[in-house]
Amino acid sequence: MPLTARLKTWLGPRWTTRARCVLRGLPIPWWGNLRRTHPFSSYFGFERGTPVDRYYLAHFLDAHRADITGDVLEVQVGDITRRYGHQVRRSDTIDIEPQFHPTWCCDLATADTIIPDDHYDCFILPNTLSFLRDLDACLRQALRVVRPGGVVLGTTAVLGQMNGDGKDYWHLSAEGWQVVAERVWPGCNVTVRAYGNCLSATAAVMGLATEELTTAELDVMDPKFPVLVGICCRKPVA
Template structure:
């Protein structure tokens, strides 16, 4: 089947997608990795020069260590739940808590904003706690399954390029941030079904169609 092929009406061959049940109930992590992480990790790799100095990451510091490496002098982790191993700050980002102002060189906020009811307040706190010239690296879901586990009850929002532009233009100078989207109908479909990253054609993931955004990325400099 050649790229761009569209079957005639009534001639669709559904194959493995002829099911109301996904291949995975865990975003594809149990099949080798989630499709959306392809975009998230490419974004962080491209922005790795900003992951340096004192870095704050939400939930854990895996991406801080992977993409910052020896350029990171201090790695902090913000988690919602007390007693979480490795967490150095506990609390809700939208409330700010004990997070110090003008303190971090970089904040890594991946796949978190949609879990925060008052996401505007969370973004304001991110800006407050960044040092001058500090960088926020943010990703958020577009088209996505909803988590079946502990985070499902917190899953409140879904964003696209236009909603994120509207939010950011009301909060920050236009010259301070860059917004991009990644995905297409193939990426969205394979992600929704829970195909593993090694089960898909990565070259197809690189095609961008803003009508089917799987991931929205934002780089903001204070």
């Protein structure tokens, strides 16, 4: 057996990797208390501060303030319409769960007999897309209820924690959401943007809060590590 093979056998896989990193000048991780199989928070970091994906949600909504106007529909409650909207004429809500007292209490996938066509200027689905079981039907309905020239604004978590209640279905990459958008919204002007990097993704998985990272760290955008994807679909006028 050659000398290197004998050395590897003697060292075992763990120390072989350590030796390889040292010899090649590759950095050695210092895990500290990150070496754990349970996160710091199992509730997205809410009890510590602001969940990391919420930082990127704010980023996305800030960029789309101009679109949140007129007659606005929002999933669950109208918080985002209140915070980011301007010249809002009507603020309505939709949810499948009656506990949120929505304007429209129904499954979005089958809202065609409930919400009229071309009824809103803006429909906001904040951190919702991964929870829509019948995804294509829901997204088609979302476009139907928006007026020509109006927008559907949706965001969804990608890397991070699953909801854990068995109702978290779709964690797609930005490219995956682009494919879905082309399928359900043909002929629309759609932009898909990914937010996050390997550090913020690690923090999101571990349940750490936005406040535990710096703005400079959060603002590095690396499409290989999307924490959140934001989608804007504008309905054609003609």
